[in-house]
Amino acid sequence: MSLLLLLFGFCLVVNANCYNYYGNSRQFEKVGKQIILSTQYGNTTYNAWKKANSKHSTNNTNVGDFRTQLRRSLENTPVFNNATFMQELIEERQTFLDKLNSGKFINDQRRLVDELLDTDYYEKTVHPRRDHNKPTRVNLSMSLYQILDVDEHMQSIKVNVWMVQEWYDEFLDWNPLDYGMINRTIVPYDQIWIPDTFLYNSEELEQKKTESLMNAQLTTGHWVNDSKGARVQLLFPAIYKMSCRMDVRWFPYDVQNCTFIISSWTHSKETIDYWPSLPSVNLQNMAKNDEWRVESFDFYRVEVPFSCCKQPWTMLYAHLIIRRKPLYYMINLVIPTSIITIVAVTGFFTPTSSSSERDEKLYDCYRYLGINTLLTMSVMMLMVCNQMPSTSTYVPLMSWYYIGIIFVIVVGTFLATIVLAIHGQKHYNEPIPDLIRKLIYNPFVEFFILSPPTSLLDLWTEFGVINERRHSMSLDPLLVQHLEPISFQTPGPQAFFGSISSRMGDMGGSYMYTARLATITRQYTQHTKMRERRKVQSQLNMDTSQARSVKKQKLQRRVCLEWEFLANVLDRILLTIFCGFTIGVFVILVGFDTFFSVPNSAAANRTIF
Numbered sequence: 001m002s003l004l005l006l007l008f009g010f011c012l013v014v015n016a017n018c019y020n021y022y023g024n025s026r027q028f029e030k031v032g033k034q035i036i037l038s039t040q041y042g043n044t045t046y047n048a049w050k051k052a053n054s055k056h057s058t059n060n061t062n063v064g065d066f067r068t069q070l071r072r073s074l075e076n077t078p079v080f081n082n083a084t085f086m087q088e089l090i091e092e093r094q095t096f097l098d099k100l101n102s103g104k105f106i107n108d109q110r111r112l113v114d115e116l117l118d119t120d121y122y123e124k125t126v127h128p129r130r131d132h133n134k135p136t137r138v139n140l141s142m143s144l145y146q147i148l149d150v151d152e153h154m155q156s157i158k159v160n161v162w163m164v165q166e167w168y169d170e171f172l173d174w175n176p177l178d179y180g181m182i183n184r185t186i187v188p189y190d191q192i193w194i195p196d197t198f199l200y201n202s203e204e205l206e207q208k209k210t211e212s213l214m215n216a217q218l219t220t221g222h223w224v225n226d227s228k229g230a231r232v233q234l235l236f237p238a239i240y241k242m243s244c245r246m247d248v249r250w251f252p253y254d255v256q257n258c259t260f261i262i263s264s265w266t267h268s269k270e271t272i273d274y275w276p277s278l279p280s281v282n283l284q285n286m287a288k289n290d291e292w293r294v295e296s297f298d299f300y301r302v303e304v305p306f307s308c309c310k311q312p313w314t315m316l317y318a319h320l321i322i323r324r325k326p327l328y329y330m331i332n333l334v335i336p337t338s339i340i341t342i343v344a345v346t347g348f349f350t351p352t353s354s355s356s357e358r359d360e361k362l363y364d365c366y367r368y369l370g371i372n373t374l375l376t377m378s379v380m381m382l383m384v385c386n387q388m389p390s391t392s393t394y395v396p397l398m399s400w401y402y403i404g405i406i407f408v409i410v411v412g413t414f415l416a417t418i419v420l421a422i423h424g425q426k427h428y429n430e431p432i433p434d435l436i437r438k439l440i441y442n443p444f445v446e447f448f449i450l451s452p453p454t455s456l457l458d459l460w461t462e463f464g465v466i467n468e469r470r471h472s473m474s475l476d477p478l479l480v481q482h483l484e485p486i487s488f489q490t491p492g493p494q495a496f497f498g499s500i501s502s503r504m505g506d507m508g509g510s511y512m513y514t515a516r517l518a519t520i521t522r523q524y525t526q527h528t529k530m531r532e533r534r535k536v537q538s539q540l541n542m543d544t545s546q547a548r549s550v551k552k553q554k555l556q557r558r559v560c561l562e563w564e565f566l567a568n569v570l571d572r573i574l575l576t577i578f579c580g581f582t583i584g585v586f587v588i589l590v591g592f593d594t595f596f597s598v599p600n601s602a603a604a605n606r607t608i609f
Contacts, residue, residue, distance in 0.1 A: 108180035116172055116218070117191050127271065128169035128193045128229070135270060138195050139166040140262065140316060141277035144297060146287040147322070148239070150256070152248055152388055156203060157258045158241040159320070162285075163211070163234075165197060166277065168221065170229030175222050183223070186215045194234055195272050200261035200315075201242045211238040248388045250598045251396045252329040255295065260318035270311040275301060281318060291328070295321040323598075330590055333380055334401070338586040341405050342579055344373040348416040349575035377406050397592070404585055412578050419574070423567035426560040437465070437562065440569045450572050452565050454522075459558040 143162040150157050176183050204210045217233040244258035264272045276299035297320050303312040381402040388396055460466045
């Protein structure tokens, strides 16, 4: 019994001596753990090493075989109770450790990783702070590589990003002097503590399908000496498909704000505190997108309280603001629609024959052109609707455009039917009212819209609707000068045109000369026919019955020409209005982003950090 007590006391003394020696000469300590050599291990190390070293050369020994032999030797070596020998053992052990650290048995990199990730002293599920009541600050940065898809109908976006998370682990620090001046190393991510960072609005609930986690970089904090431990960097690529509320009110000039909501799923601010490394996301490596242009991509830190916990959750909101490029929709949707509408409107309000008869217009133009145009508009509008989310809170800009175009086609078809009915009034031999005649025959209508035909002017003059002198006042001054002042008799063609040509020779420009000469020729012919018709009329007055028959025929002809002229004037006015409306809507839609500023209605709450 006394022998056992003596042996126990000797072991305690030897253990204390070994601990003091190694504590002074070499510090076998890491943050969060401390290696203490046992008495038995200290007594038996020397003989175990000698037995192992005698059988294996230190320069050619396999590390695994050497460790196995060393373990077996330690198990078979008896305990020594000589204090003098213990001192020698310590010196020999120091020599052994020096050889071990020199890289003859194992390199510094492997030894560093083995000791850092030793499961006896490091637990990856434990919060990486000595004081577990203090939170771990996680700095997060991100680089946008590519916008893969924007689905407006499903209200989602798919992007390829590169993520970087940084924090300090106080249990993974080391002294580079003990490991061959290694300041940085790489370890597997699943063997250390990492934050459970999660994208809250992700459509994929399994992170393995979105994030490709690989390794983590460890950088020692020994040189900084800030007591924060080793700096851990977790870098990985990710493909996120997340929900994004799409506002297509101004489609195709819409601006979308897709927000990344990033935070821990289980740790509040009390444990993990998220901060952005930079205020903006890196866009330098981004692949160009043909449909969308990135306006900005900024981080905002927000503390969100939840009813479950006292401490709030730290959320990082990354607002990706993108603007649509409208060129594709202008070329493939807007321009063809506008051209089809103008062609349809032109077909509605132009006569279908050279004689101004409209018998074929109802069956040809209305049935085929109008209906086909409406069907074309409906198909194009359906193509646009398939890309937009189903909403009843607002009408998108493109939908307003197609509604306006369909309105033009429908109203144009209706008004063309009314014009056709007006044109058909000529068969009833009822003259148009005087008020309407004054509206369609005035200098403004004649100059800007349509001039009445010569035959109608002759009939109006003959029936006294318009004054002959007033009509003559509209003649060219050169023609008026050659008329007789009393009878307004025109001179002979040879003498008249010879004199006119000589007086127009000093006009500048051949175009002006030709145009004025053509106008004078037309007016001369019209005035000559009028004078001849007056002579014929005076001869017919001698025969009353024949005069009445001719006058009735002329009256019927005048009524037909008046209703045709009214229909043509309405056609020209409606054609101008509808074409102008279509072109105006087209110009506004093409230059919408120039004329107006599209607001971003998806702005989120922002906190300045």
